[in-house]
Amino acid sequence: MPAMKRSITPAKAASLIPDGASIMVGGFMGVGSPNRLIDALVAAGKTGLTLIANDTAMPGKGVAKLVTARCLSKAIVSHIGLNPETQAQMNAGELEVELVPQGTLVECIRAAGVGLGAVVTPTGLGTPVQEGKQTLEVDGVSYLVEKPIRADFALIAARQSDYAGNLEYALTAQNFNPIMALAGGTVIAEPEHIVPVGMIPPDAVRTPASLVDHLIERAL
Amino acid sequence: MDLKERIARRVAQEVQPATLVNLGIGLPSLVANYVPANAGVFFQSENGVIGLGARPPEGMEDPDLTDAGGGFVTAVPGAAAIDSAMSFGLIRGGHIDMTVLGGLEVDAQGRLANWMIPGKLTPGMGGAMDLATGAKKVVVAMTHCIKDRPKIVESCAIPLTSARPVDLIVTEMAVFQPTPDGLVLLEHAPDTDVAAIRAATGAAFEVSSGLKEMSLDAP
Numbered sequence: 375m376p377a378m379k380r381s382i383t384p385a386k387a388a389s390l391i392p393d394g395a396s397i398m399v400g401g402f403m404g405v406g407s408p409n410r411l412i413d414a415l416v417a418a419g420k421t422g423l424t425l426i427a428n429d430t431a432m433p434g435k436g437v438a439k440l441v442t443a444r445c446l447s448k449a450i451v452s453h454i455g456l457n458p459e460t461q462a463q464m465n466a467g468e469l470e471v472e473l474v475p476q477g478t479l480v481e482c483i484r485a486a487g488v489g490l491g492a493v494v495t496p497t498g499l500g501t502p503v504q505e506g507k508q509t510l511e512v513d514g515v516s517y518l519v520e521k522p523i524r525a526d527f528a529l530i531a532a533r534q535s536d537y538a539g540n541l542e543y544a545l546t547a548q549n550f551n552p553i554m555a556l557a558g559g560t561v562i563a564e565p566e567h568i569v570p571v572g573m574i575p576p577d578a579v580r581t582p583a584s585l586v587d588h589l590i591e592r593a594l
Numbered sequence: 595m596d597l598k599e600r601i602a603r604r605v606a607q608e609v610q611p612a613t614l615v616n617l618g619i620g621l622p623s624l625v626a627n628y629v630p631a632n633a634g635v636f637f638q639s640e641n642g643v644i645g646l647g648a649r650p651p652e653g654m655e656d657p658d659l660t661d662a663g664g665g666f667v668t669a670v671p672g673a674a675a676i677d678s679a680m681s682f683g684l685i686r687g688g689h690i691d692m693t694v695l696g697g698l699e700v701d702a703q704g705r706l707a708n709w710m711i712p713g714k715l716t717p718g719m720g721g722a723m724d725l726a727t728g729a730k731k732v733v734v735a736m737t738h739c740i741k742d743r744p745k746i747v748e749s750c751a752i753p754l755t756s757a758r759p760v761d762l763i764v765t766e767m768a769v770f771q772p773t774p775d776g777l778v779l780l781e782h783a784p785d786t787d788v789a790a791i792r793a794a795t796g797a798a799f800e801v802s803s804g805l806k807e808m809s810l811d812a813p
Binding site for chain 2: 476481543546
């Protein structure tokens with residue numbers, strides 16, 4: 375059985391993450407994001423972080439708080455359309471934004487996590503996404519070669535964890551979370567509930583405990 | 595009937611029974627309103643649900659059950675919740691029968707541009723590039739012009755979403771099918787004719803020998 379984990383506070387978790395680190399953060403338009411961890415990064419006044427996430431949410435929600443608090447120097451995301459602050463900082467040259475097609479983004483994160491050297495995809499061919507990238511022909515069909523995307527830390531949200539760190543997710547709050555749990559150098563999980571080992575049936579575990587380095591303590 | 599409702603009603607006629615369909619946010623999402631509930635159609639939302647249902651009653655919303663725009667939804671019986679890798683595996687892998695996407699421009703080959711206007715607006719592509727590349731059938735639902743400027747043009751001035759031509763273009767004026775020889779006008783709206791469509795379209799097109807009037811009945 376995996377060792378029981380000690381839970382840590384969001385502030386303690388934030389202290390593990392240095393300025394300038396790269397962080398993957400789960401969530402889709404703010405749904406399924408580790409909100410207490412995000413608040414702790416803002417409270418700690420982090421700067422120069424590279425964010426890897428699906429989107430930059432909308433002001434006041436999820437990772438948008440990192441944008442507003444100017445914690446970021448770069449964002450690698452698929453969509454910024456609902457966050458005017460991201461666009462303003464990008465246009466002012468204060469925030470570098472790299473836009474990646476959503477399916478390519480998640481698959482490049484997965485590739486990094488599962489030991490694959492590249493993602494070979496038709497998405498983005500013949501568009502600006504292709505610029506500067508290698509193409510590959512396989513059986514007469516052209517593809518774009520996209521490199522794996524990894525990060526120093528993966529910050530993920532889960533519906534519940536057991537004491538060992540096995541994670542179960544909720545509905546559309548899954549999104550990038552189980553994929554990012556594979557691809558962060560250090561994985562910090564923020565579950566809504568923490569339950570005794572055995573309460574999450576093995577079939578329901580989407581992220582095995584061995585991938586999780588730290589658990590955020592329960593919310594009061 | 596406003597223009598968007600008219601477009602949505604026409605696009606809904608393209609939705610086949612018992613298929614899996616992805617609707618983009620904005621105008622395309624209106625299509626669901628005109629698909630019969632008993633058609634056995636499942637809607638996929640790329641944030642991770644197959645079997646998207648209507649907005650829940652006030653006070654019954656689940657913050658963990660949303661559509662791709664972050665709005666509260668329900669899940670229909672038989673729904674499945676999936677992660678983003680599965681979601682885009684389905685999209686890129688050709689498992690989505692049809693997607694409906696909004697458009698900023700479409701060129702004479704039927705290639706869509708809908709994710710940025712350089713120097714003005716950069717929402718990002720989100721899932722649109724994967725959908726336009728991987729869905730079995732791609733339908734563009736958009737108004738014919740923006741401020742009297744045609745959105746169907748010889749060559750897009752803004753970056754493409756995919757090099758793959760779409761399968762059908764539906765506007766409030768017309769239905770076009772892109773072919774290797776260019777655009778073909780299949781239908782005109784009841785209140786317009788070919789001459790008016792030519793005047794409002796920035797690309798050359800052929801008129802189908804079977805040209806007919808667009809039906810605005812819900813299927």
